[in-house]
Amino acid sequence: MKHAPSTESLFEDWRQRVEALIREHPLQIITWEATRRCNLRCIHCGSPSEEVDLSEELTADEVVGAFEQIANDFDIRQFRHVNITGGEPFVRDDLLDILRRISRMPVFRNIDIQTNGIILADYPGLLDELQKHGVTGLGISIDGLEETHDAFRRAPGGFAKAFRAAQLAAQKGYVVTVSVVAHAKNVGEIPALFALVKEQIGPRVFRIMTIDPLGRAEGLSDYLLSGAQLRQVIDFLREEYARSCATYADPAVTMVELGCGGWMGTELEGSIRPFIFHCIAGITNLGILFDGKLASCSNIPRDLVEGDLRKECIRTIWEHRYQRYRNCEWKQTAECAGCGQWGFCHGGPMHERLPHGDRYLCLFSRLTKGS
């Protein structure tokens, strides 16, 4: 009699497929940081404009040239989609022109944009234009109920606009993700926010990310989640997932998920989000920063840049750099050394790392050790 494989053996098979993927590192997603400019000055921003020389921003021709280079030089048979982040992407006057030119290349068939929703709410006609140029998904940030969101984003009226933009996008048929950054001052509102968003927007995904002490949030210790607050977030996700996951095949249903917060252990993975997490930075995800520097996603510290598309061939950089993402042993320091989860997470996301290897944030560790 043939027995179903044990969960342990399924995890082991999954781990082996991850390691094969790391060795192969096929390009499957491009994250393009369209700009560092923004129309808001959010308290927690991990990519603040004051840290960079904005005059270095890639021109439209340079951006399109980079995408053409990728379409020509890479084996793109496994390519999935383009993710556009910022800053606020819609402050670029030439964004539609760039999208029009990029989406002519068949490989870039699925494009999504992460936005605060302000410009989309002010100019809702943009939603019709975007659909003509390959944009299928929109991620819109709503960081609490109205008063909390507006204070956190330092944007009076920002909640109403983000909410309206998300509603319109969902009505137009976009795959909408509403993202909330969980922090100490909004964690109690998350169930109410979820209920409101689910009922009045109906996005495909309600994503929770935990605040990282990066960018402007560095030093905001009163916003960081305590161990008990992190547990509160995980318990909410776990209960909501269990309650409704049986309906997730229906695209009209709103799914919950924990975002790129790292590996959460074999018990929680697949129980708090509709997938098993592994960071894809530098493995399947190429990050093009606003100034043409190449990283692995847009949340990585600038001192982990791998190259510059203004100076070198993108394929050469992708194939020969990024070793810190593909040979992970250097990350086995401090609490990662000897951790029983290492084989699954390989040290976790790089945005939680310092360049010399120390990890300053491990949600799994915080959850299990209560630290």
Added chain:
Amino acid sequence: MASTTQVGARTSRRKRTRMSASRRAVAEKFKRRMLAWLNPVEYVNNMYGCHPSDGGTDYFKAIFGK
């Protein structure tokens, strides 16, 4: 690459007992399907908005179907 793995680290016994057995069984079925999905980062690749099909097979129907 080292394969020091430890399956089954418990994180919330309290919640496990509160969740009904039938819901746990359904969630576990879906989790096993996720683990068996050929591309181990299929959803992570697409988690920022698009979620296209993989080789003509829709992830959500395959994972969360009956």
